[in-house]
Amino acid sequence: MKYYQHITLFGLAFCQCIVFGILDFASVEAKTFDRIIAQVNNEIITEWELTTLVKQRSIELQRGFGVNDEEAIRQAEQDRSKLLDQYIRQLLLVETALTLKDQIQVTDQEVDQRINTFKESAGIETESDFLEQLKREGLTFTAFREQTKRNLMAERLIMKRVLPKLQVRDQEIEDFFSENREQFPNKTDEVYLKHIFIPYEPTTNDKKLTRQKVENAITDLTLGDKFEDIAAQMSIKTSLDRQQTTGKMVEISLDEMKSLSTLFQKSLADLSSGQISQPVESVDGFYVFRVEKKNDQKIVFQYFLTPFQISQTAKEKALQKSEQLVEKLDQGSDFDQVLQTHRQTTSGYDSELEKNRFGGDLGFQPLANLSTEIRKVVESLGVGVYSGPVETSSGFHIFIVIDKQKSQLNEKEKEQVNLYLRDQKFQKEWKNYTNLLIEYSFVKYFDPKLIIEPTENEGATAIE
DSSP states (O other), X not given: OOGGGOOOHHHHHHHHHHHHHHHHHSSTTXXXXXXXXXXXXXXXXXXXXXXXXXXXXXXXXXXXXXXXXXXXXXXXXXXXXXXXXXXXXXXHHHHHHHHTTTTOOOOHHHHHHHHHHHXXXXXXXXXXXXXXXXXXXXXXHHHHHHHHHHHHHHHHHHHHHHGGGOOOOHHHHHHHHHHTGGGOTTOOOEEEEEEEEEEOOOOHHHHHHHHHHHHHHHHHHHTTOXXXXXXXXXXXXXXXXXXXXXXXXXXXXXXXXXXXXXXXHHHHHTOOTTOBOOOEEOSSEEEEEEEEEEOSSEEEEEEEEEEOOOOHXXXXXXXXXXXXXXXXXXXXXXXXXXXXXXXXXXXXXXXHHHHGGGEEEEEEEEGGGSOHHHHHHHHTOOTTOBOOOEEOSSEEEEEEEEEEEOOOOOHHHHHHHHHHHHHHHHHHHHHHHHHHHHHTSOEEESOGGGOOOOOTTSOOOOBO
């Protein structure tokens, strides 16, 4: 469905104003030779009136939805039967409102306000221009004012019948959110995760090949290639990387630099402004640093990490170790205990930061932030359930779900959904009420092509 085919509650009211505007200008001086296309009780509808409705619909699509002229005309013509159907329903609303005029009051001030709104929307600036427009349409100001009053009465009638049925319960908002999650791309459930990580252990040849690749990249940098471009080629962003700073310019104070890992501190300390480092080996691969600016207060730098090129032998070894850890869990060992033992026996480091490389507490993670392979596994796990080995570009993970938390709409989003659901109810109740009016009225179509067949959920109307 195209975006301009959906009408909001306010848009529907706007459309009603247009249709009522057509009522204002329509049949007062309809020519006797106009082709009659429908009859509603004692009122006739001519081809000229329907053509005017189509033109107004085209203008609405252009002004209200930014549709180009050609597409607006095409869509308006396509809506010809719908516009006639709506026009018939509006005629019946006006007629019914007049029979209930003792119960529906409209003040002169409200009529004046509606006329002024009409003039503003039509771009009529002066009273003389307005009267001239009425004259061209064969209307007197008195007749126009009376029709405007009738239109307001019809609006009051429909709101009186429909408004009490437009209440939206909190549960309806929650149900809509649950059933239409794809319409809220920024809303995603979260999972509280812990993991055990078994990184690939590169062979001597793996390291040699990776180092050569990095040295070639450094040569390209010295020849003038952009650091950001080389970083994009050489780096592989891990599925759990939250920093997203690889290749970008990082500016920190010298005090803040003390919170970085030992590898970062030592590498950056050895570089001066404008210098690029040689490959710096880490447990994950080879880092390359470039210092943009450095003084007594701060340092501005860039970096990237190129993971080791891992041979099949290294992957098989990591998988075997992962399966051994899963076997311990299957035998009833506590996840935290298996994690701690793995970190202590594998890391060989005293730093908590470096130990965390082999697993730990990831906290709540939005599902949308996880890689496809990890999300697929994690979503299928219940709370307290651990996974088998999950392969990634840098090693194998074993996850356990500690908790799950469904995403919630904020107050602004709830209000938007509330308005949408009210709109849906309004359209449904408006259709139901006008169906009832049609059922007890004489409605005849002289052109069968313009008849809209009732939908499966609607009863047949009295159409001859």
